[in-house]
Amino acid sequence: MPAGTLYRGREGMWSWVAHRVTGVLIFFFLFVHVLDTALVRVSPEAYDDVVSTYKTPIVALLEYGLVAAILFHALNGLRVIAVDFWSKGPRYQKQMLWTVVGIWVVLMVGALYPVLGHAVRELFGS
Amino acid sequence: MSDTTLTKSDGTSGVGPVEGAPVYDVDNPAPYIEAPRKRTSKTPRSTRGNFEMAAWLFMRLSGVVLVVLVIGHLLIQLVLDGGVSKVGFAFVAGRWASPFWQGWDLLMLWLAMLHGANGLRTVINDYAERPQTRMWLKGLLYAATVFTVLLGTLVIFTFDPNIR
Numbered sequence: 001m002p003a004g005t006l007y008r009g010r011e012g013m014w015s016w017v018a019h020r021v022t023g024v025l026i027f028f029f030l031f032v033h034v035l036d037t038a039l040v041r042v043s044p045e046a047y048d049d050v051v052s053t054y055k056t057p058i059v060a061l062l063e064y065g066l067v068a069a070i071l072f073h074a075l076n077g078l079r080v081i082a083v084d085f086w087s088k089g090p091r092y093q094k095q096m097l098w099t100v101v102g103i104w105v106v107l108m109v110g111a112l113y114p115v116l117g118h119a120v121r122e123l124f125g126s
Numbered sequence: 127m128s129d130t131t132l133t134k135s136d137g138t139s140g141v142g143p144v145e146g147a148p149v150y151d152v153d154n155p156a157p158y159i160e161a162p163r164k165r166t167s168k169t170p171r172s173t174r175g176n177f178e179m180a181a182w183l184f185m186r187l188s189g190v191v192l193v194v195l196v197i198g199h200l201l202i203q204l205v206l207d208g209g210v211s212k213v214g215f216a217f218v219a220g221r222w223a224s225p226f227w228q229g230w231d232l233l234m235l236w237l238a239m240l241h242g243a244n245g246l247r248t249v250i251n252d253y254a255e256r257p258q259t260r261m262w263l264k265g266l267l268y269a270a271t272v273f274t275v276l277l278g279t280l281v282i283f284t285f286d287p288n289i290r
Binding site: 020023024026027030032034035037038040041043044046047051053055056058063067070074077078080081084085111114115117118 | 175182186189190191193196197200205206208209211213214215216218235238239242243245246249270274275278280281284285286287
């Protein structure tokens with residue numbers, strides 16, 4: 001670690017880094033997502049055309065990544081609120097981060113089939 | 127601690143030994159030191175008001191609401207009833223026939239865009255150091271945010287299921 005850095009490592013810093021990175025990624029997706037939804041004002045064909053790209057296997061993988069980013073940002077955001085407003089929050093911030101990671105892993109396993117199932121069927125036949 | 131360096135010629139010490147008798151007493155009171163950040167009549171008036179505190183609070187309040195709105199949205203669009211496969215113009219028309227889902231999407235659009243814009247503002251403030259760079263990045267951010275919020279709002283309110 002370079003001398004004089006403010007970055008302290010461990011759970012506190014890395015959860016903060018992950019919160020930033022996922023937040024920026026989600027914001028850029030949101031911008032694109034409002035634009036693609038706006039195509040419903042152009043024509044049903046234009047909208048269905050762009051939505052069909054959302055159903056391809058590669059974009060399904062990106063959607064799984066989006067779900068991963070959103071779920072982490074949501075769960076860790078609740079942890080940040082607990083750190084800020086719960087009197088014992090700062091003391092339990094590490095335990096709360098590992099709780100967040102645990103719930104996130106369970107939800108990501110649960111999202112595997114619903115989000116990626118159609119892509120697997122398309123690639124390998126049903 | 128050596129007495130030779132701290133003891134003045136009259137025998138009293140300016141800096142007392144750690145566990146010795148107090149240097150100051152009733153007849154010889156310590157000088158009054160003002161609190162370092164005390165607001166006085168000379169302190170310049172803050173030009174930002176409580177904006178940063180309001181922004182901080184908004185991130186937490188909107189965050190809680192967004193957890194519900196966005197996870198509900200993900201469940202409807204990507205998980206329930208065949209996942210993303212059923213999404214299309216007809217699906218959107220069916221959902222926006224209900225004022226409830228129009229309101230849901232409108233609130234989600236506004237809260238998510240303002241939450242995200244404020245987050246990106248913080249990131250720009252943290253990493254862009256040159257004033258010119260900060261100004262341009264934030265100008266771009268605010269323009270994109272206003273454009274996206276207005277476009278999305280317009281689409282929700284003017285949606286026409288019989289466009290064709």
